[in-house]
Each structure stands twice: as C-alpha cells, then as structure tokens.
Amino acid sequence: MSHVPGYPRPETLTQVDLVWIEKRVQHWIRFGRPVRDDIRDRRRRTIAFRPGSVFAFIQWAANDYGTILSRIDILRAVGAGEAFQTVPNVRPGGELLLSMDGWPKVQSVLQHIDDIESADIDACAVSPDHWRHVHHCLSAKIAPRAYTKMRHAAWLKRREIER
Template identity: 40%
Template sequence: MSDRHLTAVRLLHRRDQADAWLRFGEPVAERLRGRSGIACFPPGRLFGYVDWRANDYGTIRWTFTVARTAAPGGAIETIPGVRPGAELLLRASGKAAVKRAFAYLDTIDATGIDPALVDPDHWRAAANRIAAREDPRPFDPLTHAAAMARRTFST
C-alpha cells in the first residue's frame, strides 16, 4: 500500500501547552522526531485520538475523537490533527464530555476487548449519549460479539 493511501495522525507533546496522542489504535507506521511525530493508518482502521491545548490561563481545548480511516475516495470529515481526515464516530469536547468518554473507554478496556475492534455503530450510539450529556449505555461483550459475527457474515 502506498503512503498516499494512509491517514496521518499528528502526535505532539509540549509541556503545559499541548498534548496530542493516541488513546488506542494500531498504526502501521510511526515517525517520531523529538516531541512530535506522525502515526499512519491504512483504510478501515479505528483509532482514539486525544488533543489537549492550554495557555497561561489553563485548558483552552480538550477533545477525544474516535474515527475510522477511509478508503481513497471515501467520505471523510476534517478532524484537527488528522490528514486528510477520517470518518468521525465519536467526538467529545470539553472536560465533562471527555471525562465521560474516558470513563466509558475504561469500561471497554476492563472487558479485555480492544477499543479499535468495537463496532462503529456502537461508537456512534455512545457519541449521541455523550452529546446529550448522558452516560453511554453499558458496554456489553455479548453485543460486541454479535456485531463482530454480523461483520464476518456481511463480508
């Protein structure tokens, strides 16, 4: 696969100013240089991306995004730090929403299931609950298994 079909995610660390990092996802390549870098994903991969910025007065932006990389010509949305973009599955902005998303992600991690393998529809449903300032419905490993089976049969 050529590099032109990869989605690049910007990684960054500047103490007390900026942090942009992957919460989950398996890049096929990472290019790190000092305190910044790029993680590259092929089409169809899910990843969780945290982007935090601050100034002298405190946090000015804190987002958590779950996205799926698209095939060439596929529908994508512009996501800061992601080039050329990706299919947005969940976006939590602000302290309360990000903490709610992280707590939900912790429940998925506790099951031993890789969040990058969770069904995109599940992430969309969680996004809607978080946007409504509610906790997502509890993650159910049986529902996850059913979604994985459905994916296997539909391909």
C-alpha cells in the first residue's frame, strides 16, 4: 500500500486488532482517537493511533463454561525508538499506564473513566500519572483518588511547562 500525503505513515502508528464474535470474543476501545480504521470483515477490524495518543483497550472472552478473560489496558502509543510493553492484539505495543484483569477490577476502571468524563474531562487527556495511580490503588484494593478539574488543570500547566 502506498503512502498518501497528509496521512500518517503506517509504520509510525500503533495498531489495535478489534474482534467481535457474539458471546465469545469482544475487543473494543473505551476511549481514544484512532487515525485509521481498516475493516477486515464483519467481525474484525484494525484501528491505529498516532504516537503519544492515549487509549483504553478492553478484551473479553468466554467459552461454554463462562468468562475466561476480562482485561482493560490504558496505553500511550509510542513513537519510533521508544521503549514499550507488549500487549496482546496491540502492535508493536505501548507504554502501559494501567492494566487490570478480572471483571470486578475492569468494572472499577470503567466506573472511574465514567466519573472523569462526567466531570467534562476528556479521558484521552488525563495525566498518565493518574492512570498509574489508579492501577496501583486498584491492585492494592484501595480506592483511587478522584481526578478533578483542578488536578486536570494542574496537569495541563505542568505539560505546558515541560514542552
């Protein structure tokens, strides 16, 4: 496939494979801004994110006996030469900000995302440190602190200074 001017080069993007097989396998994005969406067939598509983009990727799977996988990962897409962690169905991988397994923990993260968005804050723009905080708190079975507009404003100022 040739490169189209004005579009990001495919090799610079983080690609995520999404699958939807009713009652068996479901992969979806909870938040994020993909720059490409390639539909493979009725059940499969691949989306892609620019370096620096933050997104939440959920994977769920079941068999005849019930749920066998519930997982949410919040990642930052990496650029060329950056270190990254590998995550199933994400190429090449990403900077892992949060990773939770098990439906109760996944639900807690989803509720936290809902709370952030209900405060009119774009989940894609949340401080990466906050996602790490949520990961560590939920891993230790402690309630994470709320991400408020004040915390968000402080993050935006800090990011502005760092540039």
